[in-house]
Amino acid sequence: MHSIIDFLKNLHDSGHLQSLVRAGGVPLIALIVFAETGLLVGFFLPGDTMLFVAGVAAATAGPDGQAYLNIWVLTPALILAAIIGDQLGYFFGYKTGHAIFTRDEGIFFKRKYAQNAHELCLKYGVNAVILAKFAPVLRTFVPFMAGVGEMNYRKYLIVDTLAVIAWIFLVVWSGYLLGERAQKNLHYIVIGIAVVSMLPVAFGVVKGFLVSRNSNS
Numbered sequence: 001m002h003s004i005i006d007f008l009k010n011l012h013d014s015g016h017l018q019s020l021v022r023a024g025g026v027p028l029i030a031l032i033v034f035a036e037t038g039l040l041v042g043f044f045l046p047g048d049t050m051l052f053v054a055g056v057a058a059a060t061a062g063p064d065g066q067a068y069l070n071i072w073v074l075t076p077a078l079i080l081a082a083i084i085g086d087q088l089g090y091f092f093g094y095k096t097g098h099a100i101f102t103r104d105e106g107i108f109f110k111r112k113y114a115q116n117a118h119e120l121c122l123k124y125g126v127n128a129v130i131l132a133k134f135a136p137v138l139r140t141f142v143p144f145m146a147g148v149g150e151m152n153y154r155k156y157l158i159v160d161t162l163a164v165i166a167w168i169f170l171v172v173w174s175g176y177l178l179g180e181r182a183q184k185n186l187h188y189i190v191i192g193i194a195v196v197s198m199l200p201v202a203f204g205v206v207k208g209f210l211v212s213r214n215s216n217s
Helices: 002-011 014-038 040-044 048-058 071-102 111-124 127-132 138-148 153-182 186-216
Strands: none
Touching: 014 040, 014 048, 014 071, 014 138, 040 138, 048 071, 048 153, 071 138, 071 153, 111 127, 111 138, 127 138, 127 153
16 A cells, blocks of 8 residues: 555656656657546546656756757657547546446546536536646546537537647647756656646636535534
């Protein structure tokens, strides 16, 4: 259990993320993006923070004088990985239907995450696909819930593709343009990104609590 906790903590540590990104390169980063967007157990993976660190790595020269990552390879690879992951999530939701609401909970699955994503889809429709790209956890569950709700696939595919492109470009290229200037304060920047990206989820939790309290009073 301790090893699992340490692993999860390291995934969001700036130093560990840098080592992971530099050692694993584009294939590993793309695999993590795919897992976060396409697998329901991937909600704990470092999305925004890892993308930013990858952008910084693409602008940072390694020992050989070359950048750790090629930004022109990194960007399309991550876009493709996220789009494929989202489609897997959609079709998985479409095929399995509402079974997820009766699924047993575990370390890597909490039913409330699926319920929150479901409510977001009901409230915002296809716009939820855009909103979810910029919020951890929802980014994992909304594609699945779009499939559960049988959202028009053509519309979903178009909106999702545009949302993925915007998400990847915004976060990766922010890191790339800041480049080595971000290295000195990378730890604090990563924490800031994590906090900001969690705000939509936090607001949803607080709003749900207030609504529940008012209805019970």
